[in-house]
Amino acid sequence: MDIYISKLAKSLTPYVPGEQLTYDGLIKLNTNENPYPPSPNAINAMKRKTNDDLRLYPSAECEELRYAISEYHELPGKEYVYAGNGSDELLAFCFAAFFDKDKPVLFPDITYSFYPVYCNLLGLKYLQIPLDENFNININDYNIENAGIIFPNPNAPTGILLNTDEIISLLNKNKDTVVIIDEAYIDFGGKSVSHLIVKYPNLVIIKTLSKSHSLAGLRCGYVTARPKLIDAIIKVKNSFNSYTMDTIAQTGMKEAIIDYRYKLMQCEKIIKTRQKVKKKLSNIGFEVLNSKANFLFLKHYKIPALDIFEFLKNNDILVRHFNTPDRIKNHLRISIGTDSQMNIMVEKLLAYIKSDKKMNR
Numbered sequence: 001m002d003i004y005i006s007k008l009a010k011s012l013t014p015y016v017p018g019e020q021l022t023y024d025g026l027i028k029l030n031t032n033e034n035p036y037p038p039s040p041n042a043i044n045a046m047k048r049k050t051n052d053d054l055r056l057y058p059s060a061e062c063e064e065l066r067y068a069i070s071e072y073h074e075l076p077g078k079e080y081v082y083a084g085n086g087s088d089e090l091l092a093f094c095f096a097a098f099f100d101k102d103k104p105v106l107f108p109d110i111t112y113s114f115y116p117v118y119c120n121l122l123g124l125k126y127l128q129i130p131l132d133e134n135f136n137i138n139i140n141d142y143n144i145e146n147a148g149i150i151f152p153n154p155n156a157p158t159g160i161l162l163n164t165d166e167i168i169s170l171l172n173k174n175k176d177t178v179v180i181i182d183e184a185y186i187d188f189g190g191k192s193v194s195h196l197i198v199k200y201p202n203l204v205i206i207k208t209l210s211k212s213h214s215l216a217g218l219r220c221g222y223v224t225a226r227p228k229l230i231d232a233i234i235k236v237k238n239s240f241n242s243y244t245m246d247t248i249a250q251t252g253m254k255e256a257i258i259d260y261r262y263k264l265m266q267c268e269k270i271i272k273t274r275q276k277v278k279k280k281l282s283n284i285g286f287e288v289l290n291s292k293a294n295f296l297f298l299k300h301y302k303i304p305a306l307d308i309f310e311f312l313k314n315n316d317i318l319v320r321h322f323n324t325p326d327r328i329k330n331h332l333r334i335s336i337g338t339d340s341q342m343n344i345m346v347e348k349l350l351a352y353i354k355s356d357k358k359m360n361r
């Protein structure tokens, strides 16, 4: 049957998401989902919108929704915004809209692993720039001719935040190509650089509602950039699928954006929990990076990450372990759940670490 499969499809190495296990009693801390429910306003608006009007096509250009987002970010208008089905889709459109094949796209060696996947799909060259020994992005390492630059801020899976001055400096040094900042986790302790859009024509920001707005299941995200760049994204979108966002998703997303106070409250809770858990885990021998995201990235000074991963899995707690790259094989990424979920995890780890068998090998 191989003769029916295109060379392109044969050559692909797809992104592998965290395991989507679900069963009663499982504490799922492996894909950075939010433990709290989405805005009740968003849920109610979507229920009201579930009616006979679904026979009609949705708004192709998501006007109302994009207007609400531009208001939230205090941008001049909806032409500074594009909305789509989650950041992953937006990343694909942006890669196609902004990156050429002649030079490499630059991103960190340790980062969101979808970036190389899209480069391969679109036939783009890329260069992975190593993080320094403390897992920081050093912007001086990006003074290389490029087709564009992309990284998450805070970075994933490290959680480390790059400050705004450094982003400005990167934008100034890289005037001929686009810098995409993936702000998937910005609400958990960072500050969006969306106000820089009006000043920097090479800045593109991608944001998802999957993490801070508890809407991973609805699939929504957006891009902010100068109108010419947004037009290019829309051109790519309309060469692929005119109606990416359905009516229900546009409605729920708009209400979630408007109800930003609710989001802030949930994020505050997660930040508090994160800081408590970080302290507790540091006290039992974990080296925990300074995360500004809804997860912690850590390793134990003695016990291998895979042993801890398996112990937790056997105890119905699922966290994330990465097999590559080599530098992070001994780390784990643990999403921040509710206080009670995290307490259970910490207690289990404490008992495990105290067991003589482990510490005396």
Ligand SMILES: *Cc1c(COP(=O)(O)O)cnc(C)c1O
Residues within 6 Å of the ligand: 085, 086, 087, 088, 089, 112, 152, 156, 182, 184, 207, 208, 209, 210, 216, 219, 220, 221
């Ligand atoms: C979760 C995540 C995304 C994807 O978000 P979706 O909107 O759910 O597709 C994008 N970038 C980073 C860095 C992420 O962690």
